[in-house]
Amino acid sequence: MLDLVSHYCFAHLSSFKVTRSRRAWLLKNAKYADRAASGKFITIYPEDEGEFVQTVIDLAALLKDFAPGPYILSDRRWQASPVYYRYGAFKEIVKEISGQKCYCLQAPDGSWQEDQRCPYYYQPDFVQEPAELVRDNFQVKGAEISKLTAYQIKEALHFSNGGGVYLAQKNGKNYVIKEGRPRVWMVMARMPSAGSKKKRAG
Incomplete structure:
Protein backbone atom coordinates (compact mmCIF):
# COMPACT_ATOMS: atom_id res chain seq x y z
CA MET A 1 0.00 0.00 0.00
CA LEU A 2 2.78 2.43 0.86
CA ASP A 3 4.55 1.73 -2.44
CA LEU A 4 1.39 2.34 -4.47
CA VAL A 5 0.29 5.48 -2.61
CA SER A 6 3.73 7.08 -2.37
CA HIS A 7 4.35 6.59 -6.10
CA TYR A 8 0.97 8.18 -6.80
CA CYS A 9 1.75 11.15 -4.54
CA PHE A 10 5.19 11.73 -6.02
CA ALA A 11 3.78 11.53 -9.55
CA HIS A 12 1.06 14.09 -8.70
CA LEU A 13 3.29 16.30 -6.50
CA SER A 14 0.97 15.73 -3.53
CA SER A 15 2.22 16.33 0.01
CA PHE A 16 1.76 13.42 2.38
CA LYS A 17 2.95 11.88 5.62
CA VAL A 18 3.17 8.25 6.68
CA THR A 19 3.40 6.38 9.96
CA ARG A 20 7.05 5.45 9.75
CA SER A 21 7.24 2.01 11.33
CA ARG A 22 5.17 -1.10 11.91
CA ARG A 23 5.51 -0.62 15.66
CA ALA A 24 4.18 2.93 15.50
CA TRP A 25 1.26 1.74 13.39
CA LEU A 26 0.45 -1.07 15.83
CA LEU A 27 0.69 1.42 18.69
CA LYS A 28 -1.96 3.59 16.99
CA ASN A 29 -4.29 0.61 17.08
CA ALA A 30 -3.58 -0.45 20.66
CA LYS A 31 -6.48 -0.70 23.10
CA TYR A 32 -5.82 2.61 24.85
CA ALA A 33 -4.46 4.56 21.89
CA ASP A 34 -6.01 7.86 20.77
CA ARG A 35 -9.30 6.87 19.10
CA ALA A 36 -9.12 9.82 16.69
CA ALA A 37 -5.82 8.50 15.25
CA SER A 38 -6.70 4.81 15.11
CA GLY A 39 -6.34 3.18 11.71
CA LYS A 40 -4.48 6.08 10.10
CA PHE A 41 -1.46 5.06 8.04
CA ILE A 42 -0.97 7.60 5.22
CA THR A 43 -2.32 11.16 5.22
CA ILE A 44 -2.42 13.22 2.02
CA TYR A 45 -2.76 17.01 1.83
CA PRO A 46 -4.37 18.01 -1.51
CA GLU A 47 -3.76 21.45 -2.99
CA ASP A 48 -7.43 22.25 -3.67
CA GLU A 49 -10.90 20.73 -3.88
CA GLY A 50 -10.41 19.38 -7.40
CA GLU A 51 -7.24 17.54 -6.42
CA PHE A 52 -8.97 16.27 -3.28
CA VAL A 53 -11.87 14.69 -5.19
CA GLN A 54 -9.60 13.18 -7.85
CA THR A 55 -7.24 11.76 -5.23
CA VAL A 56 -10.08 10.08 -3.32
CA ILE A 57 -11.43 8.46 -6.50
CA ASP A 58 -8.00 7.46 -7.87
CA LEU A 59 -6.78 5.92 -4.61
CA ALA A 60 -9.99 3.94 -4.10
CA ALA A 61 -9.42 2.34 -7.53
CA LEU A 62 -5.70 1.86 -6.86
CA LEU A 63 -6.33 0.15 -3.49
CA LYS A 64 -9.41 -1.88 -4.43
CA ASP A 65 -7.72 -5.21 -3.60
CA PHE A 66 -6.77 -4.20 -0.05
CA ALA A 67 -8.94 -5.31 2.87
CA PRO A 68 -10.32 -2.48 5.03
CA GLY A 69 -8.57 -1.74 8.30
CA PRO A 70 -10.12 -0.33 11.48
CA TYR A 71 -12.79 2.27 10.78
CA ILE A 72 -11.24 5.75 11.15
CA LEU A 73 -13.65 7.34 13.60
CA SER A 74 -12.72 10.96 12.83
CA ASP A 75 -13.19 10.57 9.07
CA ARG A 76 -15.77 9.60 6.44
CA ARG A 77 -15.12 6.44 4.46
CA TRP A 78 -15.26 6.56 0.66
CA GLN A 79 -17.52 3.74 -0.53
CA ALA A 80 -16.12 0.31 0.47
CA SER A 81 -12.47 1.36 0.07
CA PRO A 82 -9.70 1.89 2.65
CA VAL A 83 -9.77 5.61 1.73
CA TYR A 84 -11.16 8.12 4.25
CA TYR A 85 -11.36 11.90 4.32
CA ARG A 86 -12.09 14.82 6.64
CA TYR A 87 -11.85 18.63 6.58
CA VAL A 127 -17.94 23.53 4.48
CA GLN A 128 -19.92 21.69 1.84
CA GLU A 129 -18.75 18.30 0.63
CA PRO A 130 -18.09 18.19 -3.12
CA ALA A 131 -21.20 17.12 -5.02
CA GLU A 132 -19.38 14.19 -6.66
CA LEU A 133 -18.60 12.62 -3.30
CA VAL A 134 -22.04 13.18 -1.80
CA ARG A 135 -23.75 11.78 -4.89
CA ASP A 136 -21.63 8.65 -5.30
CA ASN A 137 -20.72 7.69 -1.74
CA PHE A 138 -23.12 5.01 -0.56
CA GLN A 139 -21.57 5.29 2.93
CA VAL A 140 -23.24 8.72 3.23
CA LYS A 141 -26.57 7.01 2.63
CA GLY A 142 -26.19 4.74 5.65
CA ALA A 143 -24.88 1.50 4.17
CA GLU A 144 -23.22 0.58 7.47
CA ILE A 145 -25.53 0.69 10.48
CA SER A 146 -24.28 -0.30 13.90
CA LYS A 147 -26.27 -2.86 15.89
CA LEU A 148 -26.12 -0.35 18.74
CA THR A 149 -28.81 1.68 16.97
CA ALA A 150 -31.37 -0.89 18.14
CA TYR A 151 -30.81 0.37 21.70
CA GLN A 152 -31.22 3.72 23.41
CA ILE A 153 -27.77 4.46 24.78
CA LYS A 154 -27.97 6.19 28.17
CA GLU A 155 -24.29 6.63 28.91
CA ALA A 156 -20.81 5.27 28.27
CA LEU A 157 -19.54 3.35 31.27
CA HIS A 158 -16.10 2.88 29.75
CA PHE A 159 -14.53 3.34 26.33
CA SER A 160 -11.24 2.64 24.61
CA ASN A 161 -9.86 2.34 21.13
CA GLY A 162 -11.12 -1.25 21.09
CA GLY A 163 -14.73 -0.30 21.77
CA GLY A 164 -16.97 0.81 24.62
CA VAL A 165 -19.16 -0.45 27.44
CA TYR A 166 -22.57 1.25 27.47
CA LEU A 167 -25.64 1.45 29.68
CA ALA A 168 -28.61 1.08 27.31
CA GLN A 169 -32.35 0.48 27.21
CA LYS A 170 -34.58 -1.51 24.88
CA ASN A 171 -38.28 -2.25 25.32
CA GLY A 172 -38.20 -0.88 28.85
CA LYS A 173 -35.31 -3.09 29.98
CA ASN A 174 -31.79 -2.00 30.96
CA TYR A 175 -28.77 -3.57 29.30
CA VAL A 176 -25.01 -3.32 29.61
CA ILE A 177 -23.55 -3.64 26.13
CA LYS A 178 -19.91 -4.28 25.33
CA GLU A 179 -18.82 -3.12 21.90
CA GLY A 180 -15.89 -4.61 20.01
CA ARG A 181 -14.60 -2.46 17.14
CA PRO A 182 -13.81 -4.63 14.08
CA ARG A 183 -10.19 -4.98 12.97
CA VAL A 184 -8.71 -3.11 15.92
CA TRP A 185 -5.77 -5.02 17.34
CA MET A 186 -5.46 -5.25 21.10
CA VAL A 187 -1.76 -4.51 21.22
CA MET A 188 -0.74 -4.58 24.86
CA ALA A 189 3.04 -5.05 24.48
CA ARG A 190 5.32 -2.27 25.62
CA MET A 191 6.59 -0.34 22.63
CA PRO A 192 8.83 2.69 22.25
CA SER A 193 7.00 5.83 21.17
CA ALA A 194 7.32 6.79 17.53
CA GLY A 195 6.11 9.70 15.47
CA SER A 196 5.56 10.38 11.78
CA LYS A 197 7.76 11.59 8.98
CA LYS A 198 6.49 14.17 6.51
CA LYS A 199 7.48 13.94 2.87
CA ARG A 200 7.07 16.49 0.13
CA ALA A 201 6.70 15.26 -3.40
CA GLY A 202 8.88 16.87 -6.00
Missing part, protein backbone atom coordinates in the same frame (compact mmCIF):
# COMPACT_ATOMS: atom_id res chain seq x y z
CA GLY A 88 -9.22 20.18 8.83
CA ALA A 89 -6.20 22.43 9.09
CA PHE A 90 -2.91 21.26 7.58
CA LYS A 91 -0.84 23.09 10.18
CA GLU A 92 -1.23 23.28 13.94
CA ILE A 93 -2.59 26.81 14.46
CA VAL A 94 -3.33 27.64 18.09
CA LYS A 95 -5.73 30.48 18.91
CA GLU A 96 -7.81 31.50 21.91
CA ILE A 97 -11.58 30.97 21.59
CA SER A 98 -13.92 31.77 24.51
CA GLY A 99 -10.92 31.99 26.83
CA GLN A 100 -9.53 28.58 25.83
CA LYS A 101 -6.50 27.90 23.64
CA CYS A 102 -7.22 25.31 20.96
CA TYR A 103 -6.23 24.16 17.49
CA CYS A 104 -8.02 26.32 14.92
CA LEU A 105 -8.83 26.74 11.27
CA GLN A 106 -9.87 29.90 9.46
CA ALA A 107 -13.35 30.30 7.94
CA PRO A 108 -13.85 32.14 4.61
CA ASP A 109 -15.01 35.26 6.50
CA GLY A 110 -11.66 35.41 8.32
CA SER A 111 -12.96 34.17 11.68
CA TRP A 112 -11.23 31.43 13.62
CA GLN A 113 -13.04 28.22 14.52
CA GLU A 114 -11.88 25.25 16.54
CA ASP A 115 -10.39 22.46 14.43
CA GLN A 116 -12.29 19.74 16.24
CA ARG A 117 -10.37 16.47 16.29
CA CYS A 118 -13.08 14.16 17.52
CA PRO A 119 -13.51 10.37 17.53
CA TYR A 120 -16.41 10.92 15.10
CA TYR A 121 -16.84 12.66 11.76
CA TYR A 122 -17.20 16.42 12.15
CA GLN A 123 -17.61 18.97 9.38
CA PRO A 124 -17.43 22.75 9.98
CA ASP A 125 -20.66 24.60 9.20
CA PHE A 126 -19.01 26.64 6.42
